[in-house]
Amino acid sequence: MAEVATFAMSDQLLVVIDPVALRTDGESVRIAKDVLSAGAATKVCLPQGPEEFARALARRGSRRPVVVGDDRALMRAVSLLHRQRQLAECVLSVVPVGAALSLAGSLGVPTGAVAAARAVLEGVERRLDLLVDDSDGVVLGALRIPPIRDAEPSAGANGATAVGPGAGRPWLRTCQSLVRTLVPTRGTLPGESGPSRLRVEVDGTTLVDLDQPVEAVSVAPGAAGVAEVEVRPASVGAEASPLRAEGRTVTVSGAHFRYRADAAVSGPVRTRTWEVREGAWGLTVPAVG
Template identity: 85%
Template sequence: MAEVATFAMSDQLLVVIDPIARRTDGESVRIAKDVLSAGAATKVCLPEDPDEFARALAKRGSRRPVVVGDDGALTRAVALLHRQRQLAECVLSVVPVGGALSLAGSLGVPTGAVAAARAVLDGVERRLDLLVDDSDGVVLGGLRIPPIRDPAVPPAGASAVGPGAGRPWLRTCQSLVRTLVPATRGTAMPGAAGHSRLRVEVDGATLVDLDQPVQAVSVTPGASGVAEVEVRPLSVGAEATPLRAEGRTVTVSGAHFRYRADTAVSGPVRRRTWTVGEGALRLVLPER
């Protein structure tokens, strides 16, 4: 993460205000507009839908874009700029407004409207790593692959009513079959909270293979162009020690799995590779 430049007060800003921010916290939006307008020449855009949001960013010209919105608006802006192949040439600013602001905060953006707007005017550009997957998706804060639950095992506290209800002999047979038949890959064993059978490779080296059930996998952009990978093996008793590795590429494959990347859930997929984009996000943050 490197500091690149400070910004002149004469900079022209394109302030794109997400509609969700306008509906959920109009007062913070007004404060942000006032602070930005007092310190720079601003053009304010009020898109009503994702298409208008995309057009506003695409037509920014020489103006520096400022996104006023929550984590969803931030990730949408970065994804759009990446797909337009304009991320490398765009210095992005964010004023977090809305309900979900944890991602922006984790990147170093102040979560108060006044402090964030002042950082837009007086901050410095810093280059942050992100992850780019093989379907052209981007990940800013990290991704997580949760366990897959066996549909035959109801969640804790759920009713067990279903096929066989009221027929004890059938429930007994079903229980016996589940005991004798090995668990299918990608599903939880009866009685387990859930697990996945996945192969996780970091820079081509296998960190965990299909023969080792895992409870969760997480991948986050680290520092200096590497991703930090953590795999939590399935434990039967004492908690298993997490497996950790660092690398520039991470590939997960095996049974169909879903994953949460920043604010969105994707999948199911059978294979996905993430590559570190070193310094790919140019974000304005407060001076240290």
């Protein structure tokens, strides 16, 4: 995570404003625009959807991209630049605006509009590691494999929770509940929380195998170029000690599982491999001192 020279105040900026940020906190967006425009030549873009967002980044030319938005907007920008194979040569800046800002904060970006905008103008580039999976997805911070405890029932068009065929017929709901109790499940289904049977391999070495149910698996950035992996086995009686390892490649396989990467939930998949790319992307952060 090396820091390099500060940026010139005369840099040309492409300010891409996520529409969600504009709806959520228009005042912070206005403040960020004012601070950035006062310190550099700016071109402001207000994309109305993912395609316009991608097009704006692709056509940035020599301008330094600045994303005004929440963690999802930051993730979208990094993912797009990665898939365009332009991430290594691009220094990305972000002014966090919105409800979900924990990822940006954990990466060293101020979560206040004024401080973040000043960091864009006066900050330094920090090179950060990236987790890239075998479907070309990226993880900026950390990922977690089950349980995902915030799964909610699907909602209908009017926002109401979807109702199954047993609605209004208590006797049918009772029979359905009895059948679910008597028929054994084939493992953890997508969206359920509970122990899963997964094989976790770190640099080709098995950390835990399918014969050991696990409560959770987490992968987070460690020292430069490696990831820290922690597996929490399902405990019976006394709490089981977590298993830990470090490595550049992490493969998880087994029954269908979902995983949370940064702020997004993906899956279900049967297997996924993540590889650490050292110093794969650059982010503007405040200068130290």
